[in-house]
Amino acid sequence: MGITHIEHIGIAVKNLEVSIRLYESLLGTDCCKIEDVPDQKVRTAFFQVGPTKIELLESDDPEGPVSKFIERKGEGVHHIAVAVENLADTLKEIEVKGFEIIDKKPRRGAEGSNIVFLHPKSTCGVLLELCECSASKK
Amino acid sequence: MGITHIEHIGIAVKNLEVSIRLYESLLGTDCCKIEDVPDQKVRTAFFQVGPTKIELLESDDPEGPVSKFIERKGEGVHHIAVAVENLADTLKEIEVKGFEIIDKKPRRGAEGSNIVFLHPKSTCGVLLELCECSASKK
Numbered sequence: 001m002g003i004t005h006i007e008h009i010g011i012a013v014k015n016l017e018v019s020i021r022l023y024e025s026l027l028g029t030d031c032c033k034i035e036d037v038p039d040q041k042v043r044t045a046f047f048q049v050g051p052t053k054i055e056l057l058e059s060d061d062p063e064g065p066v067s068k069f070i071e072r073k074g075e076g077v078h079h080i081a082v083a084v085e086n087l088a089d090t091l092k093e094i095e096v097k098g099f100e101i102i103d104k105k106p107r108r109g110a111e112g113s114n115i116v117f118l119h120p121k122s123t124c125g126v127l128l129e130l131c132e133c134s135a136s137k138k
Numbered sequence: 139m140g141i142t143h144i145e146h147i148g149i150a151v152k153n154l155e156v157s158i159r160l161y162e163s164l165l166g167t168d169c170c171k172i173e174d175v176p177d178q179k180v181r182t183a184f185f186q187v188g189p190t191k192i193e194l195l196e197s198d199d200p201e202g203p204v205s206k207f208i209e210r211k212g213e214g215v216h217h218i219a220v221a222v223e224n225l226a227d228t229l230k231e232i233e234v235k236g237f238e239i240i241d242k243k244p245r246r247g248a249e250g251s252n253i254v255f256l257h258p259k260s261t262c263g264v265l266l267e268l269c270e271c272s273a274s275k276k
Contacts, residue, residue, distance in 0.1 A: 002166075003166065005188025005190065006187055009147070009218060011263075011264055013262045022260075025235050026235070026266075027220075029141075049141060049143060049144055049220065050142055050189060050221075051189065052144045052190060056262070075262045076215075076258065076263030076264055077214075077263075080147060082187065094164075097163050097164070099163075099164065120214065123160070123164060124194070125150075125213030125214030125215075126149055126213075126215055128164075
């Protein structure tokens with residue numbers, strides 16, 4: 001499968017600026033990057049914790065998936081992303097094993113990564129992202 | 139603060155055996171440990187993903203916190219644990235910063251670790267565990 005580590009943990013928040021200050025205090029480290037991800041209708045802020053990032057997500061569209069998530073469940077963990085070495089190969093394996101893939105083909109995530117989401121129905125309620133980072137494509 | 143990495147991600151599941159098989163297939167790796175944690179009224183199963191563990195949690199008590207979580211929200215991510223070098227020092231810092239701590243004093247988690255939970259109200263809806271692993275006490 002070529003999963004190397006947990007790439008990031010996505011946390012849905014209502015107000016990015018407020019949450020950045022809170023997580024800077026909590027983690028004792030500065031936010032290392034803020035980025036718009038138009039494809040997912042969010043603004044994101046990253047914190048590095050070892051090899052994993054905490055990714056805060058604020059929706060920029062009331063109809064976007066993160067707005068809908070907060071409406072249903074409130075703020076909290078939205079998704080878990082695992083880093084894979086080769087997304088195309090991993091997808092083939094995952095499909096053969098019967099996991100339900102949300103995206104028909106990979107799309108563009110934060111930091112230039114190629115990503116695919118698996119449906120929580122097939123992963124014990126966890127929205128799981130497979131993430132091929134731009135660094136791992138070199 | 140001395141946070142070194144994401145120690146584990148706790149996922150609440152209804153049936154541990156079924157979920158172990160599913161995550162073995164998903165992650166392409168064997169479950170590395172099964173452990174009862176009486177203090178939290180759960181049976182747990184671990185998968186190593188880089189330096190982080192995926193911890194599946196099945197309640198062994200219908201009144202336990204993981205049973206209550208599943209009743210309210212269904213299966214899914216229950217908590218995130220960050221590894222800290224010194225839990226006593228971290229707790230002092232966290233309290234001074236105004237974060238709400240659930241446990242008055244550290245308790246025993248899986249794998250002989252000392253743990254404390256922060257209240258989701260003070261961490262954007264995330265049940266956050268501070269975890270001093272037995273290895274890091276050496």
